[in-house]
Amino acid sequence: MWAWLSGPFMNSLGSVFSFISKDVVSKIQIIENFLSGENGSHYATIQSMVTYELENDLVDLTKRGSHPESGCRTLLRLHRALHWLELFLERLRTSTEDSKTSVMCSDAYNESLAQHHPWLIRKAVGMAFCALPGRDTFFEVMNAGDHTQVVALLGESLPLIAEVYQITEDLYANNNLLELP
Numbered sequence: 001m002w003a004w005l006s007g008p009f010m011n012s013l014g015s016v017f018s019f020i021s022k023d024v025v026s027k028i029q030i031i032e033n034f035l036s037g038e039n040g041s042h043y044a045t046i047q048s049m050v051t052y053e054l055e056n057d058l059v060d061l062t063k064r065g066s067h068p069e070s071g072c073r074t075l076l077r078l079h080r081a082l083h084w085l086e087l088f089l090e091r092l093r094t095s096t097e098d099s100k101t102s103v104m105c106s107d108a109y110n111e112s113l114a115q116h117h118p119w120l121i122r123k124a125v126g127m128a129f130c131a132l133p134g135r136d137t138f139f140e141v142m143n144a145g146d147h148t149q150v151v152a153l154l155g156e157s158l159p160l161i162a163e164v165y166q167i168t169e170d171l172y173a174n175n176n177l178l179e180l181p
């Protein structure tokens with residue numbers, strides 16, 4: 001995932017996608033830094049991270065303050081991105097030759113991340129989607145064989161992505177963390 005996000009495919013799509021990939025990579029890096037830091041053992045699971053940060057007042061709960069890059073708020077952004085990914089890949093899996101990646105991408109975006117982004121980002125992202133390559137290119141960059149094989153792989157992977165998403169969603173909902181600033 002890391003290599004793909006910062007690799008030639010994303011960079012070839014233009015400046016908006018470079019910005020998106022840098023944003024995701026920097027958020028993954030924040031979590032990795034916690035994991036390799038002195039309190040790393042508390043970051044071994046999402047559950048232990050949430051418990052540790054909440055018990056030690058390490059999360060800005062209502063407005064950004066002294067903990068602008070807590071593990072909880074950083075993971076929340078990635079969690080929302082994972083939802084976009086799930087919705088997009090499901091559309092790709094069930095797409096036909098006539099399907100447009102720009103439409104699949106923006107429909108998935110509007111159902112997920114868009115609700116958390118300001119107007120300017122939504123507009124910039126919406127325009128960038130129009131420049132996305134076609135469906136065949138997406139199948140190729142997955143590097144998992146022909147179309148039938150990619151569709152089969154997506155059929156196996158998507159339930160796992162959905163399960164990971166739901167576990168985090170439930171944990172965050174139970175701890176009132178779904179709207180962290």
Ligand SMILES: CCCCCCCC/C=C\CCCCCCCC(=O)N[C@@H](COP(=O)(O)O)[C@H](O)/C=C/CCCCCCCCCCCCC
Nearest residue numbers: 020023024077078079080081082084085105109113121125
């Ligand atoms: C359990 C972790 C799993 C991580 C899974 C990540 C999957 C990533 C896959 C695709 C990339 C989507 C990236 C979306 C990043 C969104 C993070 C975010 O919302 N960041 C915004 C807020 O950050 P803060 O300021 O609060 O720190 C930030 O403002 C970024 C805005 C631009 C977001 C544009 C989203 C566009 C979504 C569609 C991406 C299309 C990628 C095309 C791939 C060919």
